[in-house]
Amino acid sequence: MDLLEYQAKELFRQAGIPVLPSQRIDHCKDLKGLKIPYPIVLKSQVYAGGRGKAGGIKFVENTIDAVAVAQAIFNLPIMGQYPEVLLAEAKYDAERELYLAVVLDGSSRRPLLLGSQQGGTDVELTIQQIQQVVVDQEFSPFYARRLALNMGLRGELIQSVAAIVEKMYCLFVQKDLDLVEINPLAVSLTGNLMALDGKITANDDALGRHADLAALRAQMPLRTRTRSAFSNLNLVELEGNIGVLCNGAGLTLATIDLIHKAGGKSAGFVNLGRECCYNLPSTQFQEHIESGLERIAQARGLKVILVNILGSVVSCLQVAKAIVSYLQRQPYNHRVPLLVLRLAGSDFEPAKAQLAAIDVPVFDALDEAITQAVALGKSRLV
Amino acid sequence: MSVCAADRTQLELQIEMMSFTSDSKVLIQGITESLGLIYASRMIDYGTQLVAGVSPGHGGQEVHGVPVFDMVEQAIASVSEIHTTVILVQPYLVLDAALESIAAGIRQLILLTEGVPPLDMVHLSRKAEATETLVVGPNSPGIIVPGQLLLGTHPPEFYCPGAVGLISRCGTLTYEVALELTRAGFGQSISVGIGGDRMIGSSLQQWLQILDEDEQTEVIVLVGEIGGDSEEAAAQYIAEAIDKPVIAYIAGRTVLKDSAITHAGAVIASQVADLSTDIGTAESKIAAFKQAKVLVAERPSQIPDLVKKALQATAKKGN
Numbered sequence: 001m002d003l004l005e006y007q008a009k010e011l012f013r014q015a016g017i018p019v020l021p022s023q024r025i026d027h028c029k030d031l032k033g034l035k036i037p038y039p040i041v042l043k044s045q046v047y048a049g050g051r052g053k054a055g056g057i058k059f060v061e062n063t064i065d066a067v068a069v070a071q072a073i074f075n076l077p078i079m080g081q082y083p084e085v086l087l088a089e090a091k092y093d094a095e096r097e098l099y100l101a102v103v104l105d106g107s108s109r110r111p112l113l114l115g116s117q118q119g120g121t122d123v124e125l126t127i128q129q130i131q132q133v134v135v136d137q138e139f140s141p142f143y144a145r146r147l148a149l150n151m152g153l154r155g156e157l158i159q160s161v162a163a164i165v166e167k168m169y170c171l172f173v174q175k176d177l178d179l180v181e182i183n184p185l186a187v188s189l190t191g192n193l194m195a196l197d198g199k200i201t202a203n204d205d206a207l208g209r210h211a212d213l214a215a216l217r218a219q220m221p222l223r224t225r226t227r228s229a230f231s232n233l234n235l236v237e238l239e240g241n242i243g244v245l246c247n248g249a250g251l252t253l254a255t256i257d258l259i260h261k262a263g264g265k266s267a268g269f270v271n272l273g274r275e276c277c278y279n280l281p282s283t284q285f286q287e288h289i290e291s292g293l294e295r296i297a298q299a300r301g302l303k304v305i306l307v308n309i310l311g312s313v314v315s316c317l318q319v320a321k322a323i324v325s326y327l328q329r330q331p332y333n334h335r336v337p338l339l340v341l342r343l344a345g346s347d348f349e350p351a352k353a354q355l356a357a358i359d360v361p362v363f364d365a366l367d368e369a370i371t372q373a374v375a376l377g378k379s380r381l382v
Numbered sequence: 383m384s385v386c387a388a389d390r391t392q393l394e395l396q397i398e399m400m401s402f403t404s405d406s407k408v409l410i411q412g413i414t415e416s417l418g419l420i421y422a423s424r425m426i427d428y429g430t431q432l433v434a435g436v437s438p439g440h441g442g443q444e445v446h447g448v449p450v451f452d453m454v455e456q457a458i459a460s461v462s463e464i465h466t467t468v469i470l471v472q473p474y475l476v477l478d479a480a481l482e483s484i485a486a487g488i489r490q491l492i493l494l495t496e497g498v499p500p501l502d503m504v505h506l507s508r509k510a511e512a513t514e515t516l517v518v519g520p521n522s523p524g525i526i527v528p529g530q531l532l533l534g535t536h537p538p539e540f541y542c543p544g545a546v547g548l549i550s551r552c553g554t555l556t557y558e559v560a561l562e563l564t565r566a567g568f569g570q571s572i573s574v575g576i577g578g579d580r581m582i583g584s585s586l587q588q589w590l591q592i593l594d595e596d597e598q599t600e601v602i603v604l605v606g607e608i609g610g611d612s613e614e615a616a617a618q619y620i621a622e623a624i625d626k627p628v629i630a631y632i633a634g635r636t637v638l639k640d641s642a643i644t645h646a647g648a649v650i651a652s653q654v655a656d657l658s659t660d661i662g663t664a665e666s667k668i669a670a671f672k673q674a675k676v677l678v679a680e681r682p683s684q685i686p687d688l689v690k691k692a693l694q695a696t697a698k699k700g701n
Contacts, residue, residue: 254681
């Protein structure tokens, strides 16, 4: 889950990372009660990057300008997102801008400290110059000093930047984050440091043990909530006419690949998840399949549903029962999409017999099921 | 992306001690949970020597004739030896369960649970490396050694004993590939799902090396999917260090990378703005495998053909 800048900065403040005085602006009229002296900067609070270049960050000198600019920013979509909130922040004179981040690295199975002296909006251009330090064992501040030194910092900045990195790391661990980024970290002429912009990504799996972060998620507008396509029977729509109902991410992807390879196009997919979804007792798998069918049936342009379910806990018969029950529940004369089933396992034959009774074709070879689904997708009979 | 020296020595140790045979004594942590009950019976049916279960508060009970203990140390004291534990407890309890088993001296951990927070895996990895413990998962279907033992959720009827070593980042897609192999007459020496999460206990490289050394394995099939950089790293490792033929299959060629349809799998690349955005796509992975001279299957049903080809080529070399 990504946090907005003002939410990230609130966590920075709690962690002792220096941030500028700022105020959340929900409506233009909030600017009249501004407690920060001008000049200020107004910043669009959207999840997308590149806000500055898109015109979502503007400096203003007085209230009249501020209201006009705020109105413009509220109406400016950035990568399709409109801000619900702006952040008004004091202006800061930076002499240099650094880049700092803490992330997780799958290869080393460790957190990674990242840093560069080339911070700011063009950080992507200088990605080669980003220094990395793997936090191999239990964290100790020397890892942060190593990063500062590798970044080419010298003198007092080694200690002061390392102190910020240490606070970032503590926040990272304490809140189960996927990412803490400060870009830029401004260095003033006198050597003071200030986090001018920040990004935090919380780990979705860990939200259950961080009530404060989970509360932020609850406040988010629905459309911007980051959700895995593979949770809660999400329907992901694509442009085609064959809907895919599958269990497991890899198998879903492979099934869609095969449809496209065979000349068909997928209308979208619903992934039922693997059997080890902790919350789902296997006894409820039949209901789960039926809910999945209802979701995939909602895909636009759908003609055919290809069901491909493999596993050891859910049997072919259970899947067949779910299909029968789903079809029986459809209102009379209601146009239902054509179904093609792919099942495999020890009770394939009895499942096939049950499905034959209701004219649902079932295959135990995936390629054959794909061929059939693609042929039905192209037929004009539907 | 490369395997560091410390990793290598640890790998060698793991290979020596790795014991996944019909003689292995197995524990399930979380045996009284609903999934624990199901998989315990499946593992027993397959002939796995499930000697104990652990579920705090359920000590003294029995599940399918297997004694249940409150703690791992009690289980070991009672049954004298446990080689591997299969962990099926709730996500936030996985770290503790794993540390409990390591403390009790178990050195092979299979984590089936989905949704373990990554920082818990960082903690566990530090401990596992210090104690030379092999960790598979989390969010893994576990391991099956066809004809010998089942440690996880693989459907046994899709497998038969043979010489193909199967390593996968996926769950059900692994079963699909196993089924294609079995139907084409190619049995498997082992099948391991390393887990779909970004932070997992053992990598594709580690398993490539284990199977490269394994006497039963003649050819390795690697199943991957879009997201993350583990296939790219594995390809590089194959070119450098693997002698046996490797065949790869990657799922996710047709789906746009931005449509958020991978597992949690992601690297720094996708987290830090615009950092080398190519990594993680199917194109990037397939190119990496081709560069490493790994045969890449177009579809699961093509894998047996490529296995046949690879075995014939090896046989020729042998003559």
